[in-house]
Amino acid sequence: MSPFVNRLNTLVTFAVLLLAILCAGASFLDCFHSPAVQANVEVLKVNRFRRQLTGNDEVLLTLNMSIDLQSAFSWNTKQVFVFIAAEYETEKNAFNQISLWDLVISDKHHAKFETQVTSKYLLIDQGSNLRGKRVDLVLHWHAMPITGRMILGKIPVSSFQLPKAYT
């Protein structure tokens, strides 16, 4: 190798090594970043509550939400995936968690919003246990950084009770 290529090789290797250290440092700083998320999600009405032919219960809801996830964004955040989960327990399963609605937020400015929307996904039970059941709504978010480990977080928002009979 000529000295020119030698020097170029050394430089590129060292530059890439420093880049790796920079990314590790940026990722490490995220440990000290604690988000203060505010959210309020409640069920406006139960659109449909019936039993499927397979024997499973099925619910369609309208949700009213106002969410502020701006503090979950740091300089090292690529996007935040947020979803609302309905959590409850039955005799068959100690813990059921079903995602009702989700969204990908790529920008800090889009992270604060209010909306009323029908649930994207149906709340389908394994069995027929939902009549009169108390269900908790929990807001989960996954913050995906540009470099580093994914950060998970959640806050419980509200709970509601399903009607005792099918509608």
Added chain:
Amino acid sequence: MDWQGQKLSEMLMQVMLVAFAVGAFGTGYALGSFQTMLLVYAGGVVLTTLVTVPNWPFYNRHPLKWLDPAEAERHPRPKPQPAAPSKKKPVKSHQK
């Protein structure tokens, strides 16, 4: 490049790259933009390449003193001696 020049080039390369890395990290963090950090660092790497890799004249300020050709002829290279006959039985035969 001469030896002093190579030493200078290597030292400059390390100092400049580390300085740009630290500077880029600070700038990116202060401005809250990961992209800024990468752009500043990339600019720094390009600048360092331009300064340290090509053979600039200021790296050649202590040039090596090669022997003058007329002087070299007065001291010819010694001729190789014929191999002395070996007392032991040769185990392998050497190929020249």
